[in-house]
Amino acid sequence: MPHLPFASPIAEVYDLAVVGGGINGTGIAADAAGRGLAVFLCEKDDLANHTSSASSKLIHGGLRYLEHHEFRLVREALAEREVLLAKAPHIVKPMRFILPHRPHLRPAWMIRAGLFLYDHLGKRKRLQSSRGLRFADDSPLKAEMTRGFEYSDCWVDDARLVLLNAMAAREHGAHVHTRTRCVSARRSKGLWHIHLERCDGSLLSIRARALVNAAGPWVARFIRDDLQQPSPYGIRLIQGSHIIVPRLHDGEQAYILQNEDRRIVFAIPYLDRFTLIGTTDREYQGNPAQVSITPEETDYLLRVVNAHFRKQLSHADVLHSFAGVRPLCDDESDDPSAITRDYTLSLSGGAGEAPLLSVFGGKLTTYRKLAESALAQLAPYFPDMGVSWTASAALPGGEGLRNPTELIDALCQRHAWLERSLAQRWATSYGSRVWRLLEGVTTQADLGEHLGGGLHAREVDYLCQEEWARSSADILWRRSKLGLYLSPAEQTRLDEYLKRLTPCPAHMT
Numbered sequence: 001m002p003h004l005p006f007a008s009p010i011a012e013v014y015d016l017a018v019v020g021g022g023i024n025g026t027g028i029a030a031d032a033a034g035r036g037l038a039v040f041l042c043e044k045d046d047l048a049n050h051t052s053s054a055s056s057k058l059i060h061g062g063l064r065y066l067e068h069h070e071f072r073l074v075r076e077a078l079a080e081r082e083v084l085l086a087k088a089p090h091i092v093k094p095m096r097f098i099l100p101h102r103p104h105l106r107p108a109w110m111i112r113a114g115l116f117l118y119d120h121l122g123k124r125k126r127l128q129s130s131r132g133l134r135f136a137d138d139s140p141l142k143a144e145m146t147r148g149f150e151y152s153d154c155w156v157d158d159a160r161l162v163l164l165n166a167m168a169a170r171e172h173g174a175h176v177h178t179r180t181r182c183v184s185a186r187r188s189k190g191l192w193h194i195h196l197e198r199c200d201g202s203l204l205s206i207r208a209r210a211l212v213n214a215a216g217p218w219v220a221r222f223i224r225d226d227l228q229q230p231s232p233y234g235i236r237l238i239q240g241s242h243i244i245v246p247r248l249h250d251g252e253q254a255y256i257l258q259n260e261d262r263r264i265v266f267a268i269p270y271l272d273r274f275t276l277i278g279t280t281d282r283e284y285q286g287n288p289a290q291v292s293i294t295p296e297e298t299d300y301l302l303r304v305v306n307a308h309f310r311k312q313l314s315h316a317d318v319l320h321s322f323a324g325v326r327p328l329c330d331d332e333s334d335d336p337s338a339i340t341r342d343y344t345l346s347l348s349g350g351a352g353e354a355p356l357l358s359v360f361g362g363k364l365t366t367y368r369k370l371a372e373s374a375l376a377q378l379a380p381y382f383p384d385m386g387v388s389w390t391a392s393a394a395l396p397g398g399e400g401l402r403n404p405t406e407l408i409d410a411l412c413q414r415h416a417w418l419e420r421s422l423a424q425r426w427a428t429s430y431g432s433r434v435w436r437l438l439e440g441v442t443t444q445a446d447l448g449e450h451l452g453g454g455l456h457a458r459e460v461d462y463l464c465q466e467e468w469a470r471s472s473a474d475i476l477w478r479r480s481k482l483g484l485y486l487s488p489a490e491q492t493r494l495d496e497y498l499k500r501l502t503p504c505p506a507h508m509t
C-alpha cells in the first residue's frame with residue numbers, strides 16, 4: 001500500500017464511501033443519500049467516463065438472455081423499463097424493435113414463445129405488446145426478408161442517466177468528487193480509512209463506516225491492488241464496440257438483426273441524423289481505459305448490416321465509433337456472448353470490521369434494483385437508514401414532466417427567439433432543469449458566444465456549474481453528443497473557452 005502524505009490528519013467520517021462514478025456507483029450513492037446516509041463518491045475520471053457511456057443505450061429486458069435462461073434478470077429488467085420511463089421521461093423513451101425473421105437461425109415458434117414471455121414477464125402499462133409483421137415494398141430491408149416481428153423496449157441517454165443519479169445524490173447531501181482516484185483504503189477500529197488523489201496531484205483522506213467498490217472493469221483490480229485483498233469473484237472483461245453511420249432508414253423504429261453466429265446486432269436511430277450499430281463481444285485483456293474498436297469489429301458490424309439492409313455500407317460511412325468493456329462476473333462460459341449479464345454483490349468484513357461491498361457485473365437497465373439490493377445488504381450496519389424510495393421518485397429534470405413535447409412547446413412559447421430544434425435538444429437532455437439553464441435569459445444574445453453545433457457559452461457554464469463538466473470531452477461526448485456536430489476548429493475553441501473557466505487540465509479526461 002503506498003505511503004502518502006495525506007492532507008488532513010483528522011479525516012471527515014461518512015457513512016458510505018463509494019468508489020466509481022458509473023451507473024452503479026452513482027445509483028447506489030443516490031439511493032443511500034436519499035435514505036439519510038452521509039455519502040461520499042469519488043470517480044477517478046469524469047462521471048460515466050467508461051462503460052456507462054459506451055453502451056447500446058437500451059433500457060431493455062434483453063430478449064436474447066431468454067435463450068440463456070436468465071429469467072430472473074429478464075423479469076427484473078422488463079419491469080424496470082416503465083419505472084425508468086416514469087422517473088426520467090426526458091432521457092428515456094419507448095422504442096419499437098423490428099426483428100426480421102430468418103427461419104434457418106431461429107424458427108418462428110421459438111421467437112413467438114420468446115416474445116410472449118417478454119410481453120408477460122414484467123409489468124407493462126405504457127409499452128405496447130409484440131406482434132408479427134409482413135414487410136411492405138418500401139421496407140429498408142432486402143427483398144428476401146418478407147416477415148418479422150415487432151416488440152417494445154426503451155432507449156436511454158446512458159451518460160446522462162449517470163449524471164442524473166450523481167445530481168440526485170448531491171441533492172440529498174452526498175459529496176461527489178470527480179477526477180479523484182481512490183488510491184488505497186484500510187480498515188481500522190471499525191472504519192475505513194480512505195486515501196484519495198485528485199487530478200492536480202493533491203491528496204485527501206476520508207473515513208467511512210462502509211466502502212462500496214463500484215469500480216466497474218476495475219472492480220477486481222481495486223480489491224487486489226488498492227485494498228490488498230483477494231477478490232471473491234473473477235471478472236471477465238468483454239469488449240463491445242459500436243459504429244455510427246448516416247441514418248440508415250426512415251422512422252423511429254430500431255432493428256434487431258440475427259447473425260449467422262447466433263449473436264444479434266442492433267441498428268438504432270440516433271440523434272435524428274445517424275444510426276448506431278452494435279455491438280460486438282470479444283475477450284479483452286488490456287487497460288479498460290484504452291479500449292477502442294478493432295478493424296475486425298468494424299468489418300463484422302458492417303457485414304451484419306449489409307446482410308439485412310438494401311442500403312450497403314462501407315468503411316467510408318463510419319462517422320464515429322466507440323468501445324467499452326463489460327465487467328462481467330466470470331461464470332466460466334466459453335462464449336463471451338453467453339456470460340451472464342446479471343449482477344453479483346459481494347459483502348465482506350468480519351464482526352466489528354467495517355464492511356466492503358463490491359459490485360460485479362450489472363446492466364444500466366437494472367442499476368436501480370442493484371442499488372436497492374446493495375442497500376439491503378448494508379442495512380444491518382445502518383439500522384436507522386430510511387426505506388427504499390427510488391421506484392417512484394423522479395430523477396433531476398423529470399419532476400412533473402409527462403413528456404418532453406409539452407416542455408418543448410412551453411419553451412418555444414416563453415422564448416419566441418428559441419429554435420425548436422434547440423428547445424428539443426435541451427428538453428430531452430435537461431428536462432425541467434432547462435428553466436435553470438435559462439434563468440435570466442431573455443434574448444438569443446444572453447446565450448453568449450456560439451461555440452458550434454448549437455452549443456453556447458451559457459450551456460457550457462451551466463454544465464460546469466451544475467454537472468461537474470471540466471473538459472470538452474465531458475461536454476461533447478457525455479453531457480451531450482454534440483461531438484458529432486462540432487468541427488475540430490470548434491472543439492479547439494471550446495477547449496480554449498474551458499481553459500478560462502477550469503483549473504484542471506483537459507488531458508485528465
Ligand SMILES: Cc1cc2nc3c(=O)[nH]c(=O)nc-3n(C[C@H](O)[C@H](O)[C@H](O)COP(=O)(O)OP(=O)(O)OC[C@H]3O[C@@H](n4cnc5c(N)ncnc54)[C@H](O)[C@@H]3O)c2cc1C
Pocket residue numbers: 019020021022023024025042043044045046047048049050051052053054055056057058059060180181182183214215216217218222226238239240241279280323324325326327359361362363364365366
Ligand atoms: C458495448 C456495451 C453495450 C452495453 N449495452 C447496454 C444496454 O444497452 N443496456 C444496458 O442496460 N446495459 C448495457 N451495457 C452494460 C452497462 O453499460 C454496464 O453494465 C454498466 O455501464 C456498468 O457500470 P459500472 O458503474 O459498473 O461501470 P463503469 O461505468 O465503468 O464505472 C466504473 C467507474 O469506476 C471508476 N473507477 C475505477 N477505479 C477507481 C478508483 N480507484 N477510484 C475512483 N474511481 C474509480 C472508473 O473510472 C469508472 O468510471 C453495455 C455494456 C457494453 C460494454
